[in-house]
Amino acid sequence: MSILLDNTFAEPAPSPLLLLGQGRDLASERGVECTGELPAASDPDLVERARVARAALGSRAFVLGHHYQRDEVIDFADVTGDSFKLAREAAARPEAEFILFCGVHFMAESADILTSDAQQVVLPDLAAGCSMADMAAINQVEDAWEVLQDAGIADVTLPVTYMNSTAAIKAFTGRHGGTICTSSNAEVALRWAFDQVGGVDGTGKVLFMPDQHLGRNTALLKLGMSPADCVVFDPRKPNGGLTDAELRDARMILWRGHCSVHGRFSERNVTDIRAAVPGVNVLVHPECKNEVVEAADYVGSTEYIIKMLDAAEPGSSWAIGTELNLVRRVARAHPDKQVHYLDSTVCFCSTMNRIDLPHLVWAMESLVAGRTVNRIVVDADDAHWARVALDQMLALPGL
Numbered sequence: 001m002s003i004l005l006d007n008t009f010a011e012p013a014p015s016p017l018l019l020l021g022q023g024r025d026l027a028s029e030r031g032v033e034c035t036g037e038l039p040a041a042s043d044p045d046l047v048e049r050a051r052v053a054r055a056a057l058g059s060r061a062f063v064l065g066h067h068y069q070r071d072e073v074i075d076f077a078d079v080t081g082d083s084f085k086l087a088r089e090a091a092a093r094p095e096a097e098f099i100l101f102c103g104v105h106f107m108a109e110s111a112d113i114l115t116s117d118a119q120q121v122v123l124p125d126l127a128a129g130c131s132m133a134d135m136a137a138i139n140q141v142e143d144a145w146e147v148l149q150d151a152g153i154a155d156v157t158l159p160v161t162y163m164n165s166t167a168a169i170k171a172f173t174g175r176h177g178g179t180i181c182t183s184s185n186a187e188v189a190l191r192w193a194f195d196q197v198g199g200v201d202g203t204g205k206v207l208f209m210p211d212q213h214l215g216r217n218t219a220l221l222k223l224g225m226s227p228a229d230c231v232v233f234d235p236r237k238p239n240g241g242l243t244d245a246e247l248r249d250a251r252m253i254l255w256r257g258h259c260s261v262h263g264r265f266s267e268r269n270v271t272d273i274r275a276a277v278p279g280v281n282v283l284v285h286p287e288c289k290n291e292v293v294e295a296a297d298y299v300g301s302t303e304y305i306i307k308m309l310d311a312a313e314p315g316s317s318w319a320i321g322t323e324l325n326l327v328r329r330v331a332r333a334h335p336d337k338q339v340h341y342l343d344s345t346v347c348f349c350s351t352m353n354r355i356d357l358p359h360l361v362w363a364m365e366s367l368v369a370g371r372t373v374n375r376i377v378v379d380a381d382d383a384h385w386a387r388v389a390l391d392q393m394l395a396l397p398g399l
Helices: 046-060 083-091 105-114 138-150 167-175 186-196 212-221 244-249 267-276 290-295 302-311 324-333 357-368 380-394
Strands: 061-066 079-081 098-102 120-122 157-162 179-181 205-209 230-233 252-255 281-284 317-321 338-341
Touching: 046 061, 046 357, 061 083, 079 083, 083 098, 083 105, 098 105, 098 357, 105 120, 105 167, 105 380, 138 167, 138 205, 138 244, 157 167, 157 186, 157 212, 167 179, 167 380, 179 186, 179 380, 186 205, 186 212, 205 212, 212 230, 212 252, 212 290, 267 281, 267 290, 267 317, 281 290, 281 302, 302 317, 302 324, 317 324, 324 338
Parallel strands: 061 079, 061 098, 098 120, 157 179, 157 205, 205 252, 230 252, 281 317, 317 338
Antiparallel strands: none
16 A cells, blocks of 8 residues: 655555557557557657647547546547546547547447547557456357356346457347446446346346456445355356356356456455554445455445545545556545555556557657558447447436
């Protein structure tokens, strides 16, 4: 954990990070090399080059910055937000020829699905993937559905897929009558899904992908289910590591996936910060493990975390369990409050951090020169069915 001195945000201890710039990250969702010559990160004119390129593009480009991005990138974003908010913002700008999505691959896919064919979505570094999204490959999910069919439960199971998933998984969900959810509306999405298969109190099931923690936390804390109602389907094991009886008895079939950032937080982190900072409010993201969520005072999405700090009393103390770039930004925005980082070491989203100023400048300068680089294009059939699932989410109440 980080402890404040004189209300100045204390940096946690450093931990190894992905080396940034050109090269390959074979564990990322899209491990590909960046083509062309990147500006040097040490270039003293880099910020000015970014300003010039952004001005030259004008209204032809719309720059989206996810909350977990570096400050140097956020400085050039027209809009900041979580993944779904940004995709919707892109769709609301039909006049923008180029959507520069400073986030990760699945987010840019969602923007491509929701924008028109006349718009081009650009991801400044194609190696900016998502380890969670990678944990549910389409062939694995199709094989899992066959397991459910063999167990005789596929016809009473509806897929619900978290936004943090590939377009192919969203399309699978659309083809099978399911819906997408965000961390903000997971409860609403799950209640809708259970209503399609007999209700929360019935015997129908939900296949929740790819984050087991969001699914479990929502089922236990919001739907009143018990741990016994939840099983974890491991795609690396025969039959998901489950017996047919376990699958038939379950209500929530949770995919074995997690966020590499939020999965780091532990109940010990919560215990330690409470001992060090009496009266601290512990605020965590629902992608955290259930033990962390149960030990926290408040649980909510990235937007929820920001709003909680905005509304907090001056002088109050907060320990936040989410990505470090966001916690830093929240701390700077609220110098009248004590903001602590819940973990004891640095916890960046390493793939999100691949989007740096050199990549953004390279992408913008290429567009100015008439070259579209790193365009994200979703297969037409996948885009159609993913849009069906996303539209179902948009039809849910409260979004």
